[in-house]
Amino acid sequence: MMTKRRSVHASLMINYALFSVILGIIGFLVYDGMYDARDAYVNRTLPMVEADRLVREDWESIPYETVESFGGYIQVLDQRLNVVFARGKGAGEAQTSYSEEELYALFYEGNRSDYHSLAPFQSSGEEYRLLVTIPDGAVKKESRLVKTTADITDAFTGILLRGLLWFAAAFLFSLWLYGRLTARKFTNPLADVSRGLERIAEGGGGERLRYNASKELMQLRHHFNRMADRLEQAESDKRKLEQERMRLMMDISHDLKTPISTIQGYAEVLQLGMEEDPEQRRKYAGRIHAKSKLIASLVNDLFELTKLESADMPFEPQPGDFAELCRTTAADLYDSFERKGIGFDIRIADKPVKLSYQDDLMRRALSNILANALKYNPPGASVWLELEAMPDGALLTVGDNGPGISENVRHSVFEPFVRGDRARKSDGGSGLGLSIAKSVVERHGGRIWLDPDAEGTVIRIRLFRESINGLDEPRAK
Incomplete structure (x- = not known):
């Protein structure tokens, strides 16, 4: 509760x-x-x-220091009220004699600006008076109530x-x-x-x-709005991911349906003995084998793409000569280009290009790009592979002068099951080659993109020299 x-x-x-x-x-x-x-x-x-506290028979021993600290002075008056002794500030400028009226006037109620205190005393058998004067109101006499009544x-x-x-x-x-x-x-x-x-x-x-x-609450507002933006973006990404997942399932179903139907049809003919000609039966068996290889290739590519997108996949890049990797990968496909009548130009300098990469993954990515160039270009076309060393890494380009990729798929050419031709063909490959290449490059912290201004099809890969872990974000172009 x-x-x-x-x-x-x-x-x-x-x-x-x-x-x-x-x-x-x-x-x-x-x-x-x-x-x-x-x-x-x-x-x-x-x-x-107070004069009565200060009187001393010996005038010189009168303690006048406190009176002087308040700006006042003391005077000793004889019986005729003449000043016979004085000490303190302003004593030299004070009166030198008083009359009885002047002396009493000092204590009238109307005289409130100065403080005065008077006390008689004897010295050497003679009568004297000690007068204390403190000007400017530094000390004043006060009336105090010491007894109260009911009214008060x-x-x-x-x-x-x-x-x-x-x-x-x-x-x-x-x-x-x-x-x-x-x-x-x-x-x-x-x-x-x-x-x-x-x-x-x-x-x-x-x-x-x-x-x-205030500042702290404005920071709270800023962080809240950022959180709301990210949640909104996450929700949008979630919807997009769901749409991609549905499209992926439909594409997988489409790419599997035709070869499986073909396999089932030929297998049923062979199973029921509907075809007795040995040569035709071998032809049917060959088609079943070809379609099963296509299905196996699709499943393997899908499995490879899923592994690359998983954070649990082991990823251990090692320093190596990236130029040599490109050279050997291109050499493995050189005969295939030659047999199809496609010119293949390899532009790689003899100088090593040192990078950190995982050999099998990077070799797979480059093979997929070259295989696409081989598959979608007609005889007589030209394909080139160029590696350019840069201060912080390398730039790899695979291009051709073929028909290029249609405008309607250029923006999504690296997505799964997207092919460069307008129509989907069940025997045209898995449609995962460039998606796998993109995942491999980004896993290495690099970038891969289709050059929008080039003639034909030109794919560029930008890699960086520092070692990359599997969680790094791709670097900016």
């Missing part, structure tokens, strides 16, 4: 609320610590600017409740705003991705994601 889970939007909202609470607790703890440290510093420092408590409670309500309203508004922004930036794109995956899972597709979002 599937457990009910929160949506991404709800999870992000909860996380935001938890984050806000944790941040508030951390802020409170930091503020409380800083406030305590401030109070400790103030409690340690402020007494050092109610007022403070109301202020606290109003503050909490304002905080709650501000927090809920920020939570709503965060939710809207989150939905726009995260949950809406993720919902689009979810709907897209659902369409693909149900066999749909075709529609791509179009949202604009």
